[in-house]
Amino acid sequence: MDYKDLANLIFPKAKDIVYYEEKYPERNLKEGAIVTRFAPSPTGFVHIGGLYQSLIAKKLASQTEGVFLLRIEDTDQKREVENGITDIVQSLDNFGIEPDEGMISETEGKGNYGPYRQSMRKEIYQSYAKYLIEQGKAYPCFCTPEELEEMRTKQEAAKIRPGYYGVWAKCRNITVEEAIQKINNGEKYIIRFKSPGREDRKIKHHDVIKGNVDFPENDQDIVIIKADGLPTYHFAHAVDDHLMRTTHVIRGDEWLSSVPLHLQLFHELGFKPPKYAHIAPIMKNDNGNKRKLSKRKDPEAAVSYYDEMGIPKEAVKEYLLNIANSNFENWRRANKDKSIDEFELQLNKMSVSGALFDMVKLLDVGKTVISKFTAEEVYENALKWAKSYDKELEEMLQDKEYALKIFGIERGNKKPRKDIAKWSDVKENIEYMYDDKFLAIKQDYPYQVINEKEDVNKILDLYMEKYYDENDDKQQWFDRIKELAGELGYAREVKEYKANPDSYKAHVGDVSTVLRVALTGRTNTPDMYEIMQVLGKESIEKRFEKAKKN
RNA sequence: GGCCCCGUGGUCAAGCGGUUAAGACAUCGCCCUUUCACGGCGGAGACAUGGGUUCGAUUCCCGUCGGGGUCACCA
DSSP states (O other), X not given: OOHHHHHHHHSTTOOOHHHHHHHSOOOOOOTTOOEEEEOOOOSSSOBHHHHXXXXXXXXXXXXXXXXXXXXXXXXXXXXXXXXXXXXHXXXXXXXXXXXXXXXXXXXXXXXXXXOOBGGGOHHHHHHHHHHHHHTTSEEEEOOOHHHHHHHHHHHHHTTOOOSSOGGGOGGGGOOHHHHHHHHHTTOOOEXXXXXXXXXXXXXXXXXXXXXXXXXXXXXOOOEEEOTTSOBOHHHHHHHHHHHTTOSEEEEEGGGGGGHHHHHHHHHHHTOOOOEEEEEOOOEEEETTEEXXXXXXXXXXXXXXXXXXXXXXXXXXXXXXXXXXXXXXXXHHHHOTTSOGGGSOOOGGGSOSSOOBOOHHHHHHHHHHHHHTSOHHHHHHHHHHHHHHHOHHHHHHTTOHHHHHHXXXXXXXXXXXXXXXXXXXXXXXXXXXXXXXXXXXXXXXXXXXXXXXXXHXXXXXXXXXXXXXXXXXXXXXXXXXXXXXXXXXXXBSSHHHHHHOGGGOSOBXXXXXXXXXXXXXXXXXOSOHHHHHHHHOHHHHHHHHHHHHHO
């Protein structure tokens, strides 16, 4: 009896690997094309780090006319979550990241290298496992979890390197006859890889991001097929990325230390290994300690958070690109109006250590991104956000024409307003422009220098009686406010006031403030001339009346 | 603990043996013919540490310290 008998006993129905090698041929792509993937587990929401990875992967693939594929790693059924795949597909889609190949819904995939869901590739893995067993490079292991636990305890107590290797790999030297007998006796087993490695030898690895890294060889006989017949991550990775003809594996750097194992697996399987690019994670400052953004503790770890906050997806992507390649910022400054698709991302410019997530900076990017939007775009986006998260705002935006006027204030010029960083800022920003809201609320008016009721009322009355004309252009409009100031004994020019502070009660700016506060209930607003234009005479009168009575 | 990675202002970061050590966000001040938001100008603010190597180290080597990752029938 030999390895072949053992292999046939374990996987009697498995196809010869030649079948798969032919079914999934080398891709016919142009020189330098990158085939890469995002391979998440459907265990809950998409993490910002996952978005980061897929953004990078997608860009690299499209830059090189390669392939970006979405593969679902659902080999751990215990951790699976309902609609997990749909969630991933939709989250990516929300950010405009569409896979060229891979899963497109809970059950469907597209492309010729599928299935793209590992649980549906069981026979494939088994064929390759069988292939390894036939060659004596893998073997059944009958150790129970309890035995393994006991072994670990012993190793720990003796302060030696834990794991299933060398003399500790009890089942590695079981004879074929004995193994067959155990199996026929119904003993439970899993399949382990028979590692040819030695811990005292080093391997060299060149990582596209991390550079040259030396490791001890792997000597662990890791399990490749679990008791449920599904592969472990490592084995699935080797088989899938070979068969899907992946050229670059872009993944989180928590995988860096398994590179020796992966390289070994590729080698023993007779596969050409892909290039690896290990991305540093996005971190968070937690009481002075850096740690990865955590699904459990940090709401901002979920990509859905950005949607809820109304942070434009363009901003999130720009921010992420910023972290990825620091020259992005320079590129953006030189190419203010270009799409980020035109930016050429370079893997070798990626940071080797994890960046702290900076919400303030993200918001700043958001401000800039939104400032470049047209009023129409602001409107559409704000409305879309409002529909999901703010009914009141949605209501306000029903009058599109009016909303467009508001969003048009100081927009579209060389120095557009930058006061909206996220869609959830919009309501607060425009609320006072609505008569039904503004006139209904009771509030204090934060008058500043001029705040005596008598003075305020006089300014408001006189302005409407004598100086307001809705046909004025901006210059005329402001000249008239100066005249108003002059008539009431305030300085017409701020400079004049500053030169002779004792000669005046206040200056034209203070008078403007009275108008502004009466008009909007606040001291800080966009350009008052434009606000008055949008509001119209009738509204202005009502607002002044209300302000006077206040 | 073993192994691996990392350590430039508060944050993201340029830098590859000789620089006044860029830039962005944040912060402070001034200026922008009325506020705010912009914009402009300017300020403060950094090479973790100790040894080497070198004519010269932020840059190269070693130690220390600090941070991170990894050591599953999870990915």
